[in-house]
Amino acid sequence: MESTLSHYFGFDTFRPGQKEIITKVMNHQNVLGVLPTGGGKSICYQVPGLMLGGTTIVISPLISLMKDQVDQLKATGIRAAYLNSSLTKKEQQTIETQLKQGELQFLYVAPERFDNGYFVHLLQQISIHLVAFDEAHCISKWGHDFRPSYQEVIDKVFALPQDFTVVALTATATAEVQRDIMARLNIDKQDEIKTSTKRPNLVFQVNPTYQRQKFVLEYVTHHDKEAGIIYCSTRKQVEELHEALIEQDVNSTIYHAGLSNKEREAAQNDFVYDRVRVVVATNAFGMGIDKSNVRFVIHYNMPGDLESYYQEAGRAGRDGLKSECILLFSERDIGLHQYFISSSKADDDYKDKMGEKLTKMMFYTKTKKCLEATLVHYFEPNEKLTECGQCSNCTQGNKTYDMTHEAKMIISCIARMNQQENYSVIIQVLRGEETDYIRYCDYNTLSTHGIMKNYTTSELSHLIDELRFKGYLNEHDEILTCDTSVKALLNDQVSIFTTPFKPKSKEVVSINTVEGVDRVLFDELIQVRKRLSEDLGIAPVSIFSDYTIEEFAKRKPESKQDMISIDGVGSYKLKHYCPKFLDTIQTYKAKI
Known part of the structure; x- marks a missing residue:
């Protein structure tokens, strides 16, 4: 496996998830691989395809995607081709001949190719050990790029007489989409390999x-x-x-x-x-x-x-x-x-x-x-979360509320519950609510029952989310548990801060607004727009909307640089329309 990777692709080791997926394919198990964008999904069918021999059929959604993959494979000495509408009839015939004679190791096709009876008949006669569904999220109706043809091709693929393995690969599939893909491709839950969607760079x-x-x-x-x-x-x-x-x-x-x-x-x-x-x-x-x-x-x-x-x-x-x-x-x-x-x-x-x-x-x-x-x-709702420390939210510096005390109360409550619970039950206990379920579990007898009764449900949800996103609480199938890192919190070794969430009753709010619309100037600018409209033969609102004209009359811009910052002013309009409006604004300001 490693020798094939090294010989053809120049890598000594596999990326996370790749070897596990390839191992399942080599064991003739249908498998779904969910790897992050740029995580090396193509290796997951290319390496086993080379090892298994015959022709690997790759179902791919885009002509450009097929061309790039085939060009890369050819550059490493691998015999690969694609069949799609970008080829001439003669080019297609040449590839079909190569396929018939067993000269191709990889063939890339769109799902619609299976509507061609001659092509399907051709496939029935060749050696196929592996079929790969690239961009497999296209299979699911609930995926962001659903293609009905991806669903329709499944029965046609499984109707082929060869004993082949199926591998499906995607980077962008929610848990719901993953379940749908596996159900349609006969993939068992234990044959799903997922790696983190994190891309630290x-x-x-x-x-x-x-x-x-x-x-x-x-x-x-x-x-x-x-x-x-x-x-x-x-x-x-x-x-x-x-x-x-x-x-x-x-x-x-x-x-x-x-x-x-x-x-x-x-x-x-x-x-x-x-x-x-x-x-x-x-x-x-x-x-x-x-x-x-x-x-x-x-x-x-x-x-x-x-x-x-x-x-x-x-x-x-x-x-x-x-x-x-x-x-x-x-x-x-x-x-x-x-x-x-x-x-x-x-x-x-x-x-x-x-x-x-x-x-x-x-x-x-x-x-x-x-x-x-x-x-x-x-x-992946079940994955352990940590803050990246580099996104625009992590670096904003607006987490000024020290929630360490509240965090200890929440963790103490979760630790005292006799079974693992979800958000809503934990919040109900913290608020001191009495339900049949809470009484059945004796949660109403806990010392932490009602310990945060003065907090609203949304405030508690905010605090618990903060603990979850910082990795102090883990989630599995909506059940929350304490991470081992809470020891540092309970031992006063760390403090936790969040964005302020409680309303400040006497807070002074300072609002800086642009001056109101100067209606006299607005009317003059409307006339400028009308004359331009008549000269150019286009509708007045196609030049500038009333909203943009109002902004001109509020801000009274003095230059093109001032104007480009106003919503509705693009570079074309800045060059062709704005000079007349600027002249009018400057003349008006000189008079007042």
């Missing part, structure tokens, strides 16, 4: 800025030696941001589904081969991109779920070096995703599930807890 940040374009331009300028991906929700945003980057002389390209195949391939190659250092893209870009030195991934908009976010952000730092994953968040992003869900033609169950995923995505943008631990907990 990734620094996660959430930035709720309203000046997104300004942030991106400044960030990219300050990181002018680094390669990065900037994800936008719409093609229009991609093109506008790219134009702004070009104006800043940033060597960049764009990628979205509105481009031709040739244009998309050129953009991808330019990025991979370092001809450009930044790509601005929709989520159509990235899966299978073989570029390990992406130093930053910026999300210009909030994705609709944490699976999508983690997979896209995880394209940073695959070489193990420090990289940044930055999410620029605005409340407006929520409305867009709510519209997508409500206008979907999916059934109500699916819409409800997508709504739940959106809620958890929103929670990520607002939580004060460690961002890395939040992601880990989402994908």
Whole structure:
């Protein structure tokens, strides 16, 4: 096993989880592998495929992903090919002949290829010992990238006459999605291999800025030696941001589904081969991109779920070096995703599930807890959590409330319970509540029953969460237990701090607001917009919305630099529209 790894791939040792997965495959056990993005999933079918012989069939979702994998295998002397719509008829025939003659060690295909009767007949005649489902989350309806064809192909695969093993691999599958994959592929629970989703070299940040374009331009300028991906929700945003980057002389390209195949391939190659250092893209870009030195991934908009976010952000730092994953968040992003869900033609169950995923995505943008631990907990609720110490929440320095005393009370209560319990029961006992269950367990007789009766349920949940995210409490199937590290806490060797959660009754709140809208100036700017509209033949609100005009009339910007910080002003509008508005503002200010 190690000799195959070393000979073909140049590694002396396996990464976590790889050897366990390969061992199960070699023992002819169907297996699901859940490894983090960049964790080396392809090795998990490539090594056993080489050892077992015959042709390994790899079911893959994207043409670009197939091409990258095949190119890498060929570069190591392995006979590999793909069959997809990008090939000419003659090229497909050549590969089919190679397949028939047993010349291919790996064949990559999309699930739709199994709709071709000739292809299926061809497969029935060759030696197949292993079938791999790459990006296996596409199988599950509850996955973030569900593809019906991935489900439909399963029966066709299992109908093949050969005695083969199945390996399914993914990086972004919740516990629910994992169960669905295993049920559909006949994988036993004990044949699931999971490693932590932690990527210690990734620094996660959430930035709720309203000046997104300004942030991106400044960030990219300050990181002018680094390669990065900037994800936008719409093609229009991609093109506008790219134009702004070009104006800043940033060597960049764009990628979205509105481009031709040739244009998309050129953009991808330019990025991979370092001809450009930044790509601005929709989520159509990235899966299978073989570029390990992406130093930053910026999300210009909030994705609709944490699976999508983690997979896209995880394209940073695959070489193990420090990289940044930055999410620029605005409340407006929520409305867009709510519209997508409500206008979907999916059934109500699916819409409800997508709504739940959106809620958890929103929670990520607002939580004060460690961002890395939040992601880990989402994908694997039973994993022991620790704070990363480097995300934007961990470094914010806003945990000023000393909760050491409360932590001791909570831990003492949990330790005294005669069986392990979940959050809600622990909170009920701490608050001194009397339920049939609490009386049945005699929890109402504990000295800690009601010890925190003056705290609300949400406050206690906040405190327990803090202990969980710091690793003092562990969770398994929603049951909380004390970690061995609580000894240091109980022995007064450590103190625990959290974000303040109790309202301060006489707190003085200082609010700095921009002056109100100058209605006289507002009316003048509306007239400027009207004249521009007539000259250009476009609707007034396409130039600037009333909201943006109000911001002009509030802030009275004096320069383009002032204007670019106002929501609704992009680089194109800054160049073509703003000068007339600036002239009017300057003339108005000179009169008052």
